[in-house]
Amino acid sequence: MDTEALRLFVISAELLNISAAGRQLGLAPAVAGARLAKLEKEVGADLLHRSTRKVSLSLEGKEFLPFAKEIIAQEDAGLVALGRGNPEISGTLRFACSSTFAQLYIAPILPEFLDRYPGINLDLRFSDTQAKLIEGGYDLALRNLAIEDSTMIGRKLADDKRVLCASPAYLARYGTPETPNDLANHRLVIFGDLKRDLTSSEAQLFQFPPPHAKTRVQCDDGASTRLATLGGIGISMGSIWSLHKELRDGSLVRVLPNYEVNDGSAIWLVYPKSNVLTGKVRVMIDFLIEKVGSSPAWLT
Secondary structure (H helix, E strand, O other), X not given: OOHHHHHHHHHHHHHOOHHHHHHHOOOOHHHHHHHHHHHHHHHOOOOEXXXXXXXXXXXXXXXXXXXXXXXXXXXXXXXXXXXOOOOOOOXXXXXXXXXXXXXXXXXXXXXXXHHHOOOEEXXXXXXXXXXXXXXXXXXXXXXXXXXXXXXXXXXEEEEOOEEEEEOHHHHHHHOOOOOHHHHHHOEEEEEOOOOEEEEOOOOOEEEEOOOOOEEEEEEOOHHHHHHHHHOOOOEEEEEHHHHHHHHHHOOOEEEOOOOEEOOOOEEEEEEEOOOOOOHHHHHHHHHHHHHHHOOOHHHO
């Protein structure tokens, strides 16, 4: 299989522009189009939909793209190992991350990453709604739970835990729960459809939110959940990485501190098994471990 044609396909898929992809490889538009058409004939599928106005990936193209990337990455790695090829790390890195975590820890360090790796461009998807890595064509994602998906590979970035908390104003008005059963009589702020078990030192299990609890606010954005809790709306569950400053300055207070949230939460960097660990992914993982994971702000 023509690896240069594969490279052209990958760049075309990233840019959604065959002519621009061809220019990156020194090919005239007609030559680039012919090279892609030959590749499509070889694999027996239309990889790109073309019209006079735009180019888009076909369903077959989306399925084929990670394999094309892997073949190219393996070729580049082999050439570099032999002292040939271009060792400069380049390309577009598609990275998905919680918007709340990104605002606090990712966005502030991006300028340094881009200065360090001028050949890498970033396609960022910051949302507290979890993205599907393979279907979305992501190279790397950050997750707040242990990896249970067998199609993924994970690298632990840092420890974390979830806690229950409320504002002093809320507790002064509505009282402080003494046991998990008391939560049924309190106002709750719930992040998405989050349900977790609380464990006591006696190994008793309690569910949060408890059955028949009064949910005043349900929200799919972590930052807004924190702000609603600070505003005194109710009791919420959140990650230490999101709440540590407020817990330290007293604007939020832990509720039921003798009970642990039993979900083994941690911060993980994950990527699909079908994707080879390319240079751009490897340097992003190393950079995040250096800047975030080596000394997490929420654990110091």
